[in-house]
Amino acid sequence: MSAEPLETRLRSATKEVVIGHGHRFCIIGERINPTGRRIFQEQLRAGDFSAIERDVKAQVEGGADVLDVNMGVPLTDEPDLLAKAIQLVQSHTDLPICIDSSVVEALEAGLSVYQGRALVNSITAEDDRMAAILPLVKKYDAAIIALPNDHDEIPMEADKRLDLTAKIIRVATTEYGIAQADIVIDPLAMPIGADTGNSLVTMECMRRIRDEFGVNMTCGASNVSFGMPDRHTLGAAWLPMAMTAGLTSAIMDARSPQIVDSVKAADVFLNHDDWGMAWIAAHRAKQAASA
Amino acid sequence: MTTPDDVLKGLYDETLVGNAPRVLELTEEGLALGMEPQSLLFEALIPSLEEVGARFERGDFFVPEMLIAGRAMAGAMERLRPLLAETGVETVGKFLMGTVKGDVHDIGKNLVNIMLEGAGFEVIDLGVQVAPEKFVAAIEEHHPDIVGFSAFLTTTMPMFKANINALEKAGLRDQVVVMVGGAPVTQEYADAVGADGYAADASACVKRAKDLLHKRRATVNA
Numbered sequence: 001m002s003a004e005p006l007e008t009r010l011r012s013a014t015k016e017v018v019i020g021h022g023h024r025f026c027i028i029g030e031r032i033n034p035t036g037r038r039i040f041q042e043q044l045r046a047g048d049f050s051a052i053e054r055d056v057k058a059q060v061e062g063g064a065d066v067l068d069v070n071m072g073v074p075l076t077d078e079p080d081l082l083a084k085a086i087q088l089v090q091s092h093t094d095l096p097i098c099i100d101s102s103v104v105e106a107l108e109a110g111l112s113v114y115q116g117r118a119l120v121n122s123i124t125a126e127d128d129r130m131a132a133i134l135p136l137v138k139k140y141d142a143a144i145i146a147l148p149n150d151h152d153e154i155p156m157e158a159d160k161r162l163d164l165t166a167k168i169i170r171v172a173t174t175e176y177g178i179a180q181a182d183i184v185i186d187p188l189a190m191p192i193g194a195d196t197g198n199s200l201v202t203m204e205c206m207r208r209i210r211d212e213f214g215v216n217m218t219c220g221a222s223n224v225s226f227g228m229p230d231r232h233t234l235g236a237a238w239l240p241m242a243m244t245a246g247l248t249s250a251i252m253d254a255r256s257p258q259i260v261d262s263v264k265a266a267d268v269f270l271n272h273d274d275w276g277m278a279w280i281a282a283h284r285a286k287q288a289a290s291a
Numbered sequence: 292m293t294t295p296d297d298v299l300k301g302l303y304d305e306t307l308v309g310n311a312p313r314v315l316e317l318t319e320e321g322l323a324l325g326m327e328p329q330s331l332l333f334e335a336l337i338p339s340l341e342e343v344g345a346r347f348e349r350g351d352f353f354v355p356e357m358l359i360a361g362r363a364m365a366g367a368m369e370r371l372r373p374l375l376a377e378t379g380v381e382t383v384g385k386f387l388m389g390t391v392k393g394d395v396h397d398i399g400k401n402l403v404n405i406m407l408e409g410a411g412f413e414v415i416d417l418g419v420q421v422a423p424e425k426f427v428a429a430i431e432e433h434h435p436d437i438v439g440f441s442a443f444l445t446t447t448m449p450m451f452k453a454n455i456n457a458l459e460k461a462g463l464r465d466q467v468v469v470m471v472g473g474a475p476v477t478q479e480y481a482d483a484v485g486a487d488g489y490a491a492d493a494s495a496c497v498k499r500a501k502d503l504l505h506k507r508r509a510t511v512n513a
Contacts, residue, residue, distance in 0.1 A: 036474055072445040074480045102446035153419055154395050193354035194398050227354025227398070 003214030006181040008143050010066060010096035011116035017065050017096050019184065019216045019249045024272045025239075025263050026066060026249035028098050028119075029059035030222060032089065033070040041073050044081060049088055056092045063264070064254035067093065068121065069110070070100035079109035086110050098145070098251065104132045111140040118142045121251075122186065125150045125164040127171075134176035143182040144172070145218055148205075154188055158204045161187060165209055181216075184249070185209055189219040189242070192234070193227035199238065203245040210246030221252040221259075235259045240266035295326050302335035302367070307343060309359025311366045318367045328374040333411070336364050340409030347402075348494045354398070361405035368408075383411035384504050387435035387467075389421035391450035396443035399473060399493075403439070406493040407500065423450070423457035430463050436504055439496075440486075442473040452484040468503045472496060 005021035019026040032055050034041045040051050059067060069089055071081040082101060089097060099110040100121040107120055120137055122145035123129045137144045148155070148164035155161050165185050172178040187205040190198040206217060224238050225231035236258045239250060243266045253259055264282060267273040298321040305313040314336075321331050343360040346352035386407050390400050397419050404414045415433050417425060430438060438458075442448045451471050458464040470488040471481045481489030488503050490496035 038477075041477075072475060074445055074448060074475055074477055075483060078445070102444050149395065151393075151420065152395075191354070191398060194358065194401075196355075229353055 002211045005210075006214045006216060008119075008181055008184055008216045009117060010119050010143060012090065012094045012096045013115040015094040015096065015116075019218075021210060021214070021216070021246065021248055022272060023248070024267045024278065025243055025247075026218075027064050027254050027260065027263060028066040028068050028218065028249055028251040029055075029062070029064035029254035030068050030220070030251045031055045031059055031253070031255065032067060032085065033100070034073050035070070044071065044073050045076055049085065052085060052088055053092060056089055059254040060093050060095065062254040062257070063260045064095060066096050066098055066119065066249075068098040068100050068251050070121075071106070072101060072103075078103050078106040082106045083109040083113045087113050090115055099142075104136070107133060108136050111136055111142060114140070119145060119184065121145045122147055123168070124148075125168050130168070130171055130176070134172055134178060137178060137182075138176055143184060144178065145184045145186050146172070147186045147188060149188065154190070156198075156201060158201055158208065161205045162208055162212070165205075165213065169213060169215065180213070184216045184218050185213075186219050187217055187247075189221060189224045191226040191228075192224050199224065199241075203242060206242060206245035206247055216248045217246060218249040218251060219247065221250040232256050232258045236262035239263050240269075243267075243270060293320055293324070295321065295324055295330075298324065298326060298331070299335045302331060303339040303342075306336055306339035306360055306363045306367075309356060309363050311359070311363040314363040315366045315370065318370050322370075322374075327378075328371045329378065329380045331367070332371060332375065332380075336367055337409060337411050340364050340405060342409075344406045344409040344494065344497075347406075354402070357402055357405050361401070361408065364405075364408060382413040384413070384436040384500070385433065386412045386414045386437045386439060386500065387417065387426070387429055387433055388414055388439040388441070389417035389426060389429075390419040390441045390443075391447050391454065392420055392422045393450060394442050394444055394447035395419045396441070396473070399443070400439075400441040403441070403472065403493045403496050406497050410497045410501070412497075412500065423454045426454050427457050427461045427463065430458070430467055431461075435467060436507070437468040437470055437500055439470045439472065442471070442476065445475050448473070448476060448480065449484075451481075451486060455485055468500075468507055470496065470500065470503070 007018050007020040010017045069085050071085050098119040098121050101107050120142050123133050124147045146168045148161040172183055173180055187202050189202050225234040268276045268279050298317055301317045347357050390397055407414050440451050440454050468487045471486040478489050488499045490499045
């Protein structure tokens, strides 16, 4: 007995993107994020947003469907920075945005200037996080990414993650009036370098979340290869496996042709790409570009 | 017939490749031969972990290799620690480590722990989601030279300040060196919260920790 597969609709001012089981995989570009990028951090502190323009262009050309925007720079006015970055990104692309912050005020600032229907990144199963963020998701008619972990350590057992997923869906739908279709679960893709059993647990979670709740899922796909050599090959192998287990989107490196191509190829085999027309069109575009 | 030299070489080589069962066996063999616990520690385990850290630093070793080497050493240390305590052997310093409250990220912290152990520090790891009062209690219990706060999120970094405030309130601030680190942390931020030290990566942390201890001991002895 499987739950009905749900569709999550995101929009910019002019474009709609649908995340769903049976749809082509939704690639959320991860690059507009200053974590671990010291130069980018310094530029942002100095009010220099030029790197964002380059990052938007590279990810759009790489095949991103949605762009994640994170402005987590310490000792800055993150709400102001995030609002400015979102406006800037929207002036350069019509792709919808995933507004990414752990600071509630920054999420609200971002949502208030965003044109369209955003994806908000993220809440956990912690009551105070849900209470702070879900009313904003409702007010601004957005969709929300939710991580099934609470105030303890990240649960390593699939059962615990399923329990927390059930809790999030129950609380978000009944207490905050969020549609189940607008809840995108992040089943927690942990680095394989820390424990080679991690991926099997995550994929078990994906299958069960898809079958029991029908909701969409996303995750930080680059995380799985952290600390390992040849990360792009690992990412390119992992994503099609995760897609088969029910992952419908990922926050990932949209600039890597190896990873993006593996996703598009998996879409053909999973029957998300009718007659392989998108695959064939991409092939022609590449031919034309190299001619 | 196994000789003490075989044991030392074996411990070095097997720690390097993270063979935990073999490292434990060799530790037992060494003790059975009447070798001193500190000889096993300072002549084999620590040099091996130091080499692991150096290879990681150069990009020749990867995260899993660090972790299994650290685990192999930890297994031997569990056996040796009570014996070392009896002999009153001096380590480079005692480092109390933990990821701050609200934060569950631990890989970076674990890598730093391994590098510190490779440099001869005794590391006491409190794990993740460590509340200020837990740091205070652990400092009172273990009397570390340095306490390290790790945070991976811009929202959990303010816990550095909360932890330092808790140390001040408990009258412990002057007894320990405070170091902070984690992906989003900067020197500027470390200064702003009143930490004594910051390092951008694991090997920088080891150098900084040694410098800070050196300075502190110089001041105390002066």
